[in-house]
Amino acid sequence: MNRICELTGAEFPLFAFSHCRDVVAAVSKAGGFGVLGATRFSPEQLEQELAWIDSHVDGAPYGVDVLVPEVIDPRVSELSDNKSRAAAIDPAYQGFVNSVLGQYGIAPEAEMPILRERMGITPENGLALMEVAFRHPIRLIANALGIAPPAMIKEGKQRGVPVTALVGAKEHAIRQAEAGVDIIVAQGTEAGGHCGEVSTLVLVPEVVRELAHHGYDIPVLAAGGIMTGGQMAGMMAAGAQGAWTGSVWLATPEAETSEAFRAKMVAARSRDTVRSRSRTGKPARQLKTAWHDAWDAPGGPGTLPMPLMGMVSEPAFARIEREAASGNKGANELVSYFVGQGVGLVEQVRSSRQVVQDFREEFLDAIGSLAASVGME
Amino acid sequence: MNRICELTGAEFPLFAFSHCRDVVAAVSKAGGFGVLGATRFSPEQLEQELAWIDSHVDGAPYGVDVLVPEVIDPRVSELSDNKSRAAAIDPAYQGFVNSVLGQYGIAPEAEMPILRERMGITPENGLALMEVAFRHPIRLIANALGIAPPAMIKEGKQRGVPVTALVGAKEHAIRQAEAGVDIIVAQGTEAGGHCGEVSTLVLVPEVVRELAHHGYDIPVLAAGGIMTGGQMAGMMAAGAQGAWTGSVWLATPEAETSEAFRAKMVAARSRDTVRSRSRTGKPARQLKTAWHDAWDAPGGPGTLPMPLMGMVSEPAFARIEREAASGNKGANELVSYFVGQGVGLVEQVRSSRQVVQDFREEFLDAIGSLAASVGME
Numbered sequence: 001m002n003r004i005c006e007l008t009g010a011e012f013p014l015f016a017f018s019h020c021r022d023v024v025a026a027v028s029k030a031g032g033f034g035v036l037g038a039t040r041f042s043p044e045q046l047e048q049e050l051a052w053i054d055s056h057v058d059g060a061p062y063g064v065d066v067l068v069p070e071v072i073d074p075r076v077s078e079l080s081d082n083k084s085r086a087a088a089i090d091p092a093y094q095g096f097v098n099s100v101l102g103q104y105g106i107a108p109e110a111e112m113p114i115l116r117e118r119m120g121i122t123p124e125n126g127l128a129l130m131e132v133a134f135r136h137p138i139r140l141i142a143n144a145l146g147i148a149p150p151a152m153i154k155e156g157k158q159r160g161v162p163v164t165a166l167v168g169a170k171e172h173a174i175r176q177a178e179a180g181v182d183i184i185v186a187q188g189t190e191a192g193g194h195c196g197e198v199s200t201l202v203l204v205p206e207v208v209r210e211l212a213h214h215g216y217d218i219p220v221l222a223a224g225g226i227m228t229g230g231q232m233a234g235m236m237a238a239g240a241q242g243a244w245t246g247s248v249w250l251a252t253p254e255a256e257t258s259e260a261f262r263a264k265m266v267a268a269r270s271r272d273t274v275r276s277r278s279r280t281g282k283p284a285r286q287l288k289t290a291w292h293d294a295w296d297a298p299g300g301p302g303t304l305p306m307p308l309m310g311m312v313s314e315p316a317f318a319r320i321e322r323e324a325a326s327g328n329k330g331a332n333e334l335v336s337y338f339v340g341q342g343v344g345l346v347e348q349v350r351s352s353r354q355v356v357q358d359f360r361e362e363f364l365d366a367i368g369s370l371a372a373s374v375g376m377e
Numbered sequence: 378m379n380r381i382c383e384l385t386g387a388e389f390p391l392f393a394f395s396h397c398r399d400v401v402a403a404v405s406k407a408g409g410f411g412v413l414g415a416t417r418f419s420p421e422q423l424e425q426e427l428a429w430i431d432s433h434v435d436g437a438p439y440g441v442d443v444l445v446p447e448v449i450d451p452r453v454s455e456l457s458d459n460k461s462r463a464a465a466i467d468p469a470y471q472g473f474v475n476s477v478l479g480q481y482g483i484a485p486e487a488e489m490p491i492l493r494e495r496m497g498i499t500p501e502n503g504l505a506l507m508e509v510a511f512r513h514p515i516r517l518i519a520n521a522l523g524i525a526p527p528a529m530i531k532e533g534k535q536r537g538v539p540v541t542a543l544v545g546a547k548e549h550a551i552r553q554a555e556a557g558v559d560i561i562v563a564q565g566t567e568a569g570g571h572c573g574e575v576s577t578l579v580l581v582p583e584v585v586r587e588l589a590h591h592g593y594d595i596p597v598l599a600a601g602g603i604m605t606g607g608q609m610a611g612m613m614a615a616g617a618q619g620a621w622t623g624s625v626w627l628a629t630p631e632a633e634t635s636e637a638f639r640a641k642m643v644a645a646r647s648r649d650t651v652r653s654r655s656r657t658g659k660p661a662r663q664l665k666t667a668w669h670d671a672w673d674a675p676g677g678p679g680t681l682p683m684p685l686m687g688m689v690s691e692p693a694f695a696r697i698e699r700e701a702a703s704g705n706k707g708a709n710e711l712v713s714y715f716v717g718q719g720v721g722l723v724e725q726v727r728s729s730r731q732v733v734q735d736f737r738e739e740f741l742d743a744i745g746s747l748a749a750s751v752g753m754e
Contacts, residue, residue, distance in 0.1 A: 202602040237746075269547065270575040363751075
């Protein structure tokens with residue numbers, strides 16, 4: 001269909017970011033392109049996940065997204081492993097977590113259950129995951145935040161795997177182009193997870209133009225808010241060569257989301273998300289709850305830099321999910337996850353395969369209607 | 378082309394909101410649809426403006442946008458004229474204005490130069506302007522903020538003039554539909570001026586769906602961030618029947634903007650705007666300067682409700698423009714105006730007629746490319 005399809009082998013340029021191998025395989029088999037978000041796995045776990053995908057994807061193309069953060073925050077740049085990072089967190093933070101959870105019927109924990117050993121969003125984990133990914137027949141590798149590291153660019157070029165980077169501002173697109181990436185995802189502020197301040201509708205043509213002005217011929221995918229084939233066609237009319245999506249897959253039964261969260265997705269309006277530092281340490285959009293109100297309030301303790309904030313928040317969110325699943329109604333109110341404003345367009349839980357089919361139909365319908373309105377047939 | 382065109386007489390469904398009659402006439406004559414923003418005029422001035430348009434628009438359709446605010450803030454609901462409103466403003470506010478301007482080389486004024494008599498964003502002015510508008514052959518009347526007043530709905534129906542309302546959330550669209558409006562403008566957070574929090578790309582399909590779910594068959598225009606025909610086609614693919622635009626016309630020589638502001642528009646990135654209460658009292662997007670930093674900072678005096686905030690800010694911005702025009706470089710730094718994130722897509726000043734022509738070309742090109750990519754011709 002276009003250059004993105006040639007580069008990646010996708011039949012239909014709908015890229016599906018998911019932490020769940022089932023979503024990745026289902027999307028790729030349906031003609032889209034699944035991208036496994038690998039950040040939460042250890043290298044051994046990722047190896048298992050990719051082996052599973054290889055044996056279930058029927059040879060369809062897929063990709064992997066890792067996160068190799070550029071550590072520039074002086075508060076964490078000297079901390080080289082999770083143990084020293086954990087030691088650097090003031091115990092008062094656990095007190096604050098206990099107080100927020102306590103208000104919603106979750107009893108306090110005596111000790112701070114931070115992720116002492118678990119792999120997290122750290123440079124060493126990102127690079128280890130990348131090495132695992134390159135041992136599989138991936139057709140795309142993405143770096144989710146910041147400049148793609150030189151090792152990724154180099155190995156991507158050697159193996160013919162296009163390197164993809166997400167950006168939220170035109171200046172970042174130029175920095176990624178200078179670093180040597182092959183595909184740029186222009187991700188608007190309405191996106192779930194880490195995002196900037198500019199809307200997808202403005203960012204996509206701004207990034208496309210800026211790349212052209214600097215002489216770069218790099219295709220751009222649109223991300224942020226895209227839940228339908230009509231929106232996907234729309235962003236392609238505005239200059240993108242396809243769509244990069246995330247939130248829409250969270251409302252599939254294959255996803256890693258809990259039933260409690262999927263129920264909230266169906267009920268939520270677009271205004272029910274917030275862009276907050278209170279889960280990862282960097283601004284990330286998520287479903288808004290009292291957790292975010294508490295951390296973002298002027299009187300709060302302030303948020304910690306990445307990856308420390310996640311070492312505090314993720315055990316708390318895991319606890320919230322466990323409590324909610326066992327019937328704690330207060331805990332249910334705190335259930336949250338990374339999701340974009342497009343959550344307001346989720347009306348039901350559908351299979352991943354069905355979502356791809358709906359996108360393809362809506363995409364063709366939208367283009368057909370537009371063409372008919374101006375007398376093309 | 379579609380129902381919006383039938384309702385309004387527009388040949389091409391590109392609606393151009395402007396405070397300048399020259400823009401309105403030029404756009405309508407070029408096949409688009411000019412809408413005169415009337416809020417800043419007295420009824421007598423508006424009468425003159427519309428008479429001028431009538432004699433310069435060659436019979437092409439045009440509309441008027443007034444602002445009849447629903448006054449619900451208890452701080453101002455008892456204040457029934459500008460004199461009592463002015464008396465209610467703490468003189469400390471002028472002290473704060475003087476301090477901000479003083480830091481940029483603008484000498485303080487002894488007396489508070491608030492708009493004591495001038496018409497402003499008040500209910501009585503809005504209704505008076507509406508009466509003037511209905512005495513002209515308008516093909517659309519819009520209410521810019523809040524629910525369209527019953528008098529507007531009634532007179533619109535009697536005269537066959539479609540009543541249009543701007544909304545930033547799906548619930549507001551339903552309230553407007555219940556009030557009886559004929560056209561809804563779904564305006565995203567990236568828009569210049571008053572705006573909500575949801576992006577255009579998400580809001581448009583969300584509003585279209587919500588209206589359908591409630592059984593309303595009301596066409597929707599997309600607003601916020603639209604500066605090109607490609608984006609316009611894109612929002613029509615996502616469910617809109619046309620585009621409502623504002624910022625793009627500020628970079629035309631016909632506009633009311635100063636040369637200083639137009640130069641800033643060409644230089645600005647999409648990230649250089651801010652959604653702030655510091656000019657009108659309600660959240661409105663504008664080019665970000667030290668004015669906004671000062672008012673929005675935690676230590677500031679806080680903003681006043683509409684219309685009081687404008688009575689403080691507008692004389693200050695008028696002064697800033699005068700000082701900047703006479704060569705005061707500090708004042709130039711404070712030059713600002715209502716503009717959306719689309720300012721990042723402004724590359725040059727073009728005539729209004731040229732902007733319409735560019736939109737039409739880009740619109741057809743975008744649809745043609747999309748259709749070709751899926752094998753339609």
